[in-house]
Amino acid sequence: MKLGTKFIHAGAEPDPSTGAIMTPIFQTSTYVQSAPGVNKGFEYARSQNPTRKALEEALAIIENGKYGLAFSSGVAATDAVIKLLEPGDEIIAGNDMYGGTYRLFSKVFEKFGLKFHYVDMTDAANVRSFVNKNTKLIWAETPTNPLINITDIAAMAAIAKEHKLLLCVDNTFASPYLQNPLDLGADIVMHSSTKYLGGHSDVIQGALIMNDTGLREKLYFIQKSCGAVPGPMDCFLVLRGIKTLHVRMQRHCENGEKIAHYLRNHSKVGKVYWCGFEDHAGYNIAKRQMRGFGGMISFTLKDENEHAARKLMSSTKLFSLAESLGGVESLINHPASMTHASIPREERIKNGLTDTLIRLSVGIEDAEDLIEDLEKALNI
Ligand SMILES: Cc1ncc(COP(=O)(O)O)c(C=O)c1O
Numbered sequence: 001m002k003l004g005t006k007f008i009h010a011g012a013e014p015d016p017s018t019g020a021i022m023t024p025i026f027q028t029s030t031y032v033q034s035a036p037g038v039n040k041g042f043e044y045a046r047s048q049n050p051t052r053k054a055l056e057e058a059l060a061i062i063e064n065g066k067y068g069l070a071f072s073s074g075v076a077a078t079d080a081v082i083k084l085l086e087p088g089d090e091i092i093a094g095n096d097m098y099g100g101t102y103r104l105f106s107k108v109f110e111k112f113g114l115k116f117h118y119v120d121m122t123d124a125a126n127v128r129s130f131v132n133k134n135t136k137l138i139w140a141e142t143p144t145n146p147l148i149n150i151t152d153i154a155a156m157a158a159i160a161k162e163h164k165l166l167l168c169v170d171n172t173f174a175s176p177y178l179q180n181p182l183d184l185g186a187d188i189v190m191h192s193s194t195k196y197l198g199g200h201s202d203v204i205q206g207a208l209i210m211n212d213t214g215l216r217e218k219l220y221f222i223q224k225s226c227g228a229v230p231g232p233m234d235c236f237l238v239l240r241g242i243k244t245l246h247v248r249m250q251r252h253c254e255n256g257e258k259i260a261h262y263l264r265n266h267s268k269v270g271k272v273y274w275c276g277f278e279d280h281a282g283y284n285i286a287k288r289q290m291r292g293f294g295g296m297i298s299f300t301l302k303d304e305n306e307h308a309a310r311k312l313m314s315s316t317k318l319f320s321l322a323e324s325l326g327g328v329e330s331l332i333n334h335p336a337s338m339t340h341a342s343i344p345r346e347e348r349i350k351n352g353l354t355d356t357l358i359r360l361s362v363g364i365e366d367a368e369d370l371i372e373d374l375e376k377a378l379n380i
Contacts (some may be wrong), residue, residue: 115123177245
């Protein structure tokens with residue numbers, strides 16, 4: 001099946017009781033049993049729910065995996081992966097990633113005896129040098145949030161295989177339309193489904209997809225034991241979002257390309273971060289492992305002062321100033337004070353995330369209108 005057909009039909013079976021083409025929202029907490037322990041495969045909705053089941057099947061199909069698990073947020077999905085580990089285990093993660101992932105690792109899990117190494121993952125040799133006998137997991141986000149760095153997933157998978165480590169890839173920025181990490185050797189794919197999978201800025205949700213049955217059992221055990229499951233209405237929204245993922249992503253990519261080039265040619269703009277530029281350090285890897293370059297762009301102004309950056313972010317009209325990304329509408333964001341505020345300033349600056357960086361989630365409006373909006377704001 002080609003991508004578009006797959007996104008529309010993944011996990012979708014007409015409801016057996018009515019023929020409804022859309023999976024019903026099974027808004028129930030429990031299921032009646034005909035005798036103790038005799039049930040129709042559903043006992044209690046923290047453990048199983050038919051709407052969630054349909055979504056989890058769809059998630060597996062669209063990431064070319066065997067199993068999908070849905071969580072109440074992206075960070076809840078990340079949390080479940082880290083709970084596979086034991087005190088004393090070490091994790092190699094990127095030095096540029098979503099601030100909430102960094103916060104979860106450094107503020108929640110470090111105190112339970114886990115050790116995280118935050119390294120430059122654009123160079124596989126660098127990652128290799130941090131592997132030791134305690135290492136259990138490589139956590140890779142690619143493209144990264146917000147600096148759009150690219151990690152070579154196949155190279156990470158080779159290191160993971162050689163040292164018997166797990167490789168989990170946060171595929172939120174690319175979405176399964178642009179990249180499938182399991183095909184490149186990753187063990188687990190993680191999504192903030194809040195973003196491109198949902199696609200309409202109306203739901204918070206996360207996902208994990210994997211091939212290994214033992215790994216699925218462990219993660220399912222964590223899902224039901226810790227209880228960070230999404231409600232059926234939210235599962236319905238993500239199922240619906242997935243059906244248009246290919247159409248939306250095509251437009252995100254087209255608009256992203258136009259806006260990246262517009263910004264790069266603008267006299268007031270400094271550096272533009274977008275992995276579709278041929279001179280981007282990760283361009284060749286991105287070209288190999290992705291089907292397009294996406295709609296996430298970061299940039300700085302030539303006038304490197306925070307006041308100018310803040311003025312621009314408060315002046316756009318179509319680009320709404322807000323956290324999050326991946327919805328149909330365009331958003332503008334100040335990582336230093338918003339999405340990445342939980343990373344200590346020195347740490348951020350050392351890794352290239354400056355106070356003047358501006359991040360765009362380019363939506364699927366008409367590109368000309370988006371460019372006009374940016375042009376007006378750049379000239380205020
Ligand atoms: C790359 C990435 N991973 C994970 C998350 C966390 O997802 P959620 O906000 O759904 O918990 C985000 C949220 O912005 C993100 O951008």
